[in-house]
Structure formats: C-alpha cells, structure tokens
Amino acid sequence: MAEVEESSKPLFAGLSDISISEDIPVEGDISVPLGSQNADNDLSTLDEPVKDTILRDLRAIGQKFVHVMYPKKSSALLRDWDLWGPLILCVTLALMLQSGSADSEEDGRPQFAEVFVIIWFGSVIITLNSKLLGGTISFFQSLCVLGYCILPLTVAMIVCRIVLLGGSGIIGFAVRLIVVTASFSWSTFASTAFLADSQPANRKALVVYPVFLFYFVIGWMILTFSPSH
Amino acid sequence: MANTDFHLQFQEFEDDQGYVKSNQGSTTVTIDDPIKSRKQRKTTGTAPEEEEIDPLDSNDQTELLSGEKKSAPFWTFEFYQTLFDVDSHQVKNRIVGSILPWPGKNFVEVYLRSNPDLYGPFWICATLVFAIAISGNISSFLVHHGQPKYKYVPDFRKVTMAATAIYSYAWLVPLALWGFLTWRNRKIASLVSYSFMQIVCVYGYSLSIYIPAVILWIIPSEGLRWFSIVVALCLSGSVLVMTFWPAIRDDKPRITMAIIATIVILHVLLAVGCKACFFSTYEMDPSEDHNEPLRTTNSLSST
Secondary structure, eight states, X not given: OXXXXXXXXXXXXXXXXOHHHHHHHHHHGGGHHHHHHHHHHTTTTTTSXXXXXXXXXXXXXXXXXXXXXXXXXXXXHHHSOOSHHHHHHHHHHHHHTSOXXXXXXXXXXXXXXXXXXXXXXXXXXXXXXXXXXXXXXXXXXXXXXXXXXXXXXXXHHHHHHHHHHTOOSHHHHHHHHHHHHHHHHHHHXXXXXXXXXXXXXXXXXXXXXXXXXXXXXXXXXXXXXXXXX | OHHHHHHHHHHHHHHHHHHHHHSTTOHHHHHHHHHHHHHHHHHXXXXXXXXXXXXHHHHHHHHHHHHHOOOOOTTSHHHHHHHTOOOHHHHHHHHHHHHSOOTTOOHIIIIITTOOOSHHHHHHHHHHHHHHHHHHHHHHXXXXXXXXXXXXXXXXXXXXXXXXXXXXXXXHHHHHHHHHHHHHHHHSOOSOOOOHHHHHHHHHHHGGGHHHHHHHTTSOOHHHHHHHHHHHHHHHHHHHHXXXXXXXXXXXXXXXXXXXXXXXXXXXXXXXXXXXXXXXXXXXXXXXXTTHHHHHHHHHHHO
C-alpha cells in the first residue's frame, strides 16, 4: 500500500482517504509483540540462570504495578497478561484482613477464604458480564486487569494497619476513610481506563458499574477492618 | 426507463424480506446479502463513501434479524448474550419505569417488549445484597454506639444471608409464578402470556426501589423506616400488579385475587423480613423475630 502511494501519488491520491486501508497494518500489529518477544526470549531462556528467569518475571509484574499506579491508556497491561500479580495482591489483602486471633466463632469478620472467593469470583463475574455485553477483551486479560487494579486498595490496607497501630479514634477513622476512598476511586479509575475501551460506547456505564461495586465492597471490607485485642 | 428500473429493484427487495421472514434462523441469507450488495457496488464502481456506509448497513440488518430470532439453545454463550443485549439508556429507562408506576402503562409492553435482559435483575440484586449488609452494619453501629460493652464488628455473614434471601426471592417467585401462569393459560386462553425471562426481569427491576429505601434505613428512626417501606411497597407493588393484571384478568375472580394477594404479600414479606433481620432497633427482642413479619403485614393491611 505504501509503495503504491509513494510511486504514484497523483493517480491514487483518493486512496489515502479510505480509512480501511490504514486499518490493516493495525490489525496485523496484534501478533507483532508476541513475535518480537519470542525472538528476545526463546534462545536465552534455555541456559540462563534461574535467578534471571525469576527476576525477569518479577520485573514484568513490577512494570504492571507501575502501569496501575500511572494509568495512562497503554495496552501493556492487556497485551501479555499474567495472574501472578493478582494472586500476590489477593493473598496479601486476605492475609492482612485477618486479625491476630480468629478463633472465636462469633467473630463476624471476613475470613481468608471469603476474601479470596469474593475477589476471584467477583472478577470472574465482572469479566463474564463484560463479555456478555459484547466486550472485545479476552477472559484472562480482563481478570489480569481487575486483579492488578486491587493494588491501590492493598496499599490502603497497609496504611490502615499502620494507622490502627496508633489506636482507633475519630482522627484515625477519618484518616482511614480518606485513604480508602482515595484508593477506591483510584482502582475504579485505573481499571476503567484499561477496560472501557474494549466496549461499545453506549454500554460503558453498564460495564463500569459492576467494577465500581466490586471495588466498593473491597474498600468497605478494608475500612471496617479492626484488629481484635 | 429509470422509473421502471427503480420499480423492479423495489420488488426484489420485497421478495428478499419475505424470504427472510418465512424461514427465520437461516443465517445464510444475512451473510449473503451484504456480500451481494458489496459486489454490486464494486461493479458499479467503488467510491469511498459507499465503502464506509457498507458496515453500517450490514450492522443494521443483523440487528433487525437478531431481534426477530432467538433460537440459540440455553447452554451456548450466544443465548446469554441475547439476555445482555441492552444499552445504558435502556437500563436507565427500565429502572425509572419500575420506580414510577404510570396508570395504564404495562412495564413489559412499554419497556421490555420481546427483549428482557438479565443485566438489570442480576446487578440490582447484587447491589441490594451489599446495600442491605452494609447499611445494616452501619445502623447497628449507630444504635449501639454509646454502649460501653459494645464492640464493633463488620458482620460479614449478613452478606451471605442477604444474598440467599434476595436471589432466592428474585428467582423462585418468578419461577413459581411462571409455572402457575402457564398452567392457567392451558385452561383459559389468555391474550397476554409472559415468558419466564420477562417475569424474572420484571421482578428484578421491581427490587430497584428497595436500594434507596435500604440506604435510608441507616437512620435509626422507626417512623422513617416504616414510611420508606410503605412508599417503596406501594410503588413497586403497583408496578408488579399492573404488569401481571392483563395476564390473569380473564381468569376466575377468586384465582385472580389469590394471585394478586400472593404477589403483594410476598413482596411485603421480603421488605419486612429484611428490616427485621438486618436492622436492629433499640427495643428489638430476638425471641419475637419470627412473628414479626406476619404481625406487621396485618397491621399494614389494616391501616
């Protein structure tokens, strides 16, 4: 296409107006990063030290964390998904939501399994919802995005535990409320920045609402957490 | 000459439409048609505008056809996609329609038609579950706040209880109602008959008024709570009754009254049961919990 345009511009000047002809290289672009990455990796992974392999994966996870913290509209989080980050975040959050002694039966706090199930089941339901509404994103991409976007809430959980060390007065509660609200809106904003593009424009609200509810419930669990004494 | 040409084309178009309608579910026609038209356009000469119009055209056709046929079996992904085939403004209109009953406006005929969705019922139920659990939790905190031995706990089991109650109400009641209506339709030929999904959809949307009501219940004042319950019940109950009235109108008066009463009583039971279970009050006595809903329905109907 480009050759034609270069060689005989006056003849085919009208062709440059056709948007479809410019779409074709973009479609092809989907397979390009996979190929280039394979060329990077496939030879070197055989005889490299285990440390390098692990470090490379960790670096990939870290890069995705950075992408969540600065949610600019890049597709890096979508292109090569992994579920390591979501697993780490989910386990961290669920462990931190445990209070020191979870032995009493009358204790109504969310248990480890409940947090775990809510996060994974919730993101699966949201993913199915967006697929049923006609989203173009794949199943695991969406799971990956939703899982990585828990990061601000996990950070909020750490802050909340530190604040709770100082006692749970009115000021402590106000600080926790602000932190959790900020991280909740951050999570929602980041995930919609990644997910909303894959939806038809007239259905974006329908996809964003479940995401909002999901992070709201997680934020609620973090805000109401209080360690038992 | 030009006139006759136009006439001939018009005739062909009519034939095509009739063919599509006569055997629904044949997708070959829908796939063939755009290709044919594209070929025709290519022979007449390709202009860029026409190329751009083409995808829109085929979209229009597929949309029209998908409205006509719904023959995908229930285990396929496509079947569920037809149940999520709604836009944001449609959902908004349906929620508004379920909150504001308008005399003579049938919810199914005005909003759903042949396109009931599962999106609204599912997420309205989910929102209601968490709204009940969270606001019940806050209200118990507010009620017991001053007491010295009270220790705040986020009671997470309430989510499970609320989910069981709400989802079983939103699915089992429509199932029973659908079974009953189908059975009655065999005996008495009624003009209006609803599909199962339509009934589920009506019930799911009718729960949406409870979400603001439940959030209002955070304020620990019994008067306000009862007031919001009555308002919510009147609004959503009248939507339910008006929706199902055409389907059961032709039946015997006794059965009609029984169905209407059952629908309303179940709706009242859900609201009052939620209030009794999840929202503690100052003078709440746990031993009287089970009698609470029945007594309150009596007092409601007498007022």
